Amino acid sequence: xxxxxxxxxxxxxxxxxxxxxxxxxxxxxxxxxxxxxxxxxxxxxxxxxxxxxxxxxxxxxxxxxxxxxxxxxxxxxxxxxxxxxxxxxxxxxxxxxxxxxxxxxxxxxxxxxxxxxxxxxxxxxxxxxxxxxxxxxxxxxxxxxxxxxxxxxxxxxxxxxxxxxxxxxxxxxxxxxxxxxxxxxxxxxxxxxxxxxxxxxxxxxxxxxxxxxxxxxxxxxxxxxxxxxxxxxxxxxxxxxxxxxxxxxxxxxxxxxxxxxxxxxxxxxxxxxxxxxxxxxxxxxxxxxxxxxxxxxxxxxxxxxxxxxxxxxxxxxxxxxxxxxxxxxxxxxxxxxxxxxxxxxxxxxxxxxxxxxxxxxxxxxx
Amino acid sequence: xxxxxxxxxxxxxxxxxxxxxxxxxxxxxxxxxxxxxxxxxxxxxxxxxxxxxxxxxxxxxxxxxxxxxxxxxxxxxxxxxxxxxxxxxxxxxxxxxxxxxxxxxxxxxxxxxxxxxxxxxxxxxxx
Numbered sequence: 001x002x003x004x005x006x007x008x009x010x011x012x013x014x015x016x017x018x019x020x021x022x023x024x025x026x027x028x029x030x031x032x033x034x035x036x037x038x039x040x041x042x043x044x045x046x047x048x049x050x051x052x053x054x055x056x057x058x059x060x061x062x063x064x065x066x067x068x069x070x071x072x073x074x075x076x077x078x079x080x081x082x083x084x085x086x087x088x089x090x091x092x093x094x095x096x097x098x099x100x101x102x103x104x105x106x107x108x109x110x111x112x113x114x115x116x117x118x119x120x121x122x123x124x125x126x127x128x129x130x131x132x133x134x135x136x137x138x139x140x141x142x143x144x145x146x147x148x149x150x151x152x153x154x155x156x157x158x159x160x161x162x163x164x165x166x167x168x169x170x171x172x173x174x175x176x177x178x179x180x181x182x183x184x185x186x187x188x189x190x191x192x193x194x195x196x197x198x199x200x201x202x203x204x205x206x207x208x209x210x211x212x213x214x215x216x217x218x219x220x221x222x223x224x225x226x227x228x229x230x231x232x233x234x235x236x237x238x239x240x241x242x243x244x245x246x247x248x249x250x251x252x253x254x255x256x257x258x259x260x261x262x263x264x265x266x267x268x269x270x271x272x273x274x275x276x277x278x279x280x281x282x283x284x285x286x287x288x289x290x291x292x293x294x295x296x297x298x299x300x301x302x303x304x305x306x307x308x309x310x311x312x313x314x315x316x317x318x319x320x321x322x323x324x325x326x327x328x329x330x331x332x333x334x335x336x337x338x339x340x341x342x343x344x345x346x347x348x349x350x351x352x353x354x355x356x357x358x359x360x361x362x363x364x365x366x
Numbered sequence: 367x368x369x370x371x372x373x374x375x376x377x378x379x380x381x382x383x384x385x386x387x388x389x390x391x392x393x394x395x396x397x398x399x400x401x402x403x404x405x406x407x408x409x410x411x412x413x414x415x416x417x418x419x420x421x422x423x424x425x426x427x428x429x430x431x432x433x434x435x436x437x438x439x440x441x442x443x444x445x446x447x448x449x450x451x452x453x454x455x456x457x458x459x460x461x462x463x464x465x466x467x468x469x470x471x472x473x474x475x476x477x478x479x480x481x482x483x484x485x486x487x488x489x490x491x492x493x
């Protein structure tokens with residue numbers, strides 16, 4: 001028996017198969033993962049992601065402290081509502097977690113992974129000792145992610161006309177607050193959509209209303225195939241405490257400037273940057289295999305680097321329901337040219353592509 | 367809930383066997399197996415005409431989530447394979463005991479059939 005979100009009974013009602021996910025009893029799929037995946041790419045789907053951890057950071061030092069805690073710079077959040085994706089690094093430049101930080105009218109809101117909750121809170125509290133910040137977990141909030149080309153229209157049908165107008169006007173990585181509701185244009189699918197952070201007492205009614213409008217419930221299985229098609233990393237698979245963000249396709253999330261800003265892990269990732277220039281840091285790449293078969297996490301990748309064979313590894317792999325063939329993320333030596341994957345002892349050629357496969361329902365790589 | 371038809375025999379590795387009137391064995395994977403695998407996207411079929419021994423790996427099923435080996439429930443020779451599954455593997459999800467059959471085996475040792483499970487015994491190991 002694991003932890004349950006306020007929507008647990010709704011998942012059972014919708015026919016979900018429940019699995020343990022980081023200590024939570026979560027829906028892996030309802031009827032068909034493939035149908036759920038296509039519903040998000042073509043129409044609209046709703047995910048219960050209430051297991052994720054919401055942490056509010058307030059106090060006079062909130063901004064300065066986050067500038068120290070995070071590799072990205074909350075200075076970029078020039079107005080309330082803006083959001084930023086960032087890594088939180090350790091002293092060796094490994095990724096403690098990846099998260100989204102939202103600027104609120106006063107203070108900040110962070111959404112971190114569920115599997116790293118305890119570690120993250122311990123880490124944050126440890127580094128907060130000498131700062132005037134309060135770190136407050138918000139377990140009483142549920143999160144419903146509504147994604148797909150029709151998602152914003154569907155959600156707006158449930159809002160007052162004035163609020164609906166504001167939500168339609170939200171840009172990507174922007175959020176707004178309306179009473180106790182926090183509505184953000186963020187997500188993990190590569191489609192348009194919203195994440196709705198609402199009091200858990202509102203969650204069931206919101207879920208029912210979305211389903212009545214034809215929004216399909218989507219399990220964690222399709223959440224994974226959608227995020228992988230979008231080339232988005234999954235913590236604990238594509239990166240972790242031992243992996244540099246520079247070896248996890250997260251370089252864009254490090255704010256190097258201003259050079260005077262000290263942040264945890266800065267010295268280490270600066271060394272990683274030098275290693276990278278000398279070709280000594282691996283890269284996280286996209287792999288495409290158009291033959292039959294499925295690339296899976298953990299499979300060995302045999303890479304040709306300057307005429308020598310060296311090993312890489314698949315960090316996430318799946319069958320892509322949109323593309324109808326397999327895709328993967330893999331960590332391989334820099335300067336790899338030809339790569340083959342060890343599929344049951346058979347070395348099968350794969351193509352290297354930028355780690356971004358599908359956006360807005362369409363193939364994006366050549 | 368998975369179904370466990372009474373007229374079939376089962377292997378603990380989630381294959382089913384139907385003994386036909388002519389003594390040949392039709393083989394597939396169980397409803398419980400297809401449920402666990404979820405949406406099936408590729409099937410590597412057994413080789414038509416091959417001689418196989420019981421518990422030998424004869425096929426691979428790939429779903430979105432996992433790859434799974436399929437084992438011969440009995441020894442013998444493979445006398446037919448269901449080629450429809452190459453282009454339409456999802457049939458195994460919708461009809462695991464019907465159109466989603468994998469192959470037919472001419473059994474070499476009928477005694478092996480007695481070692482397989484009946485529906486009740488198989489249902490118990492799926493609990």
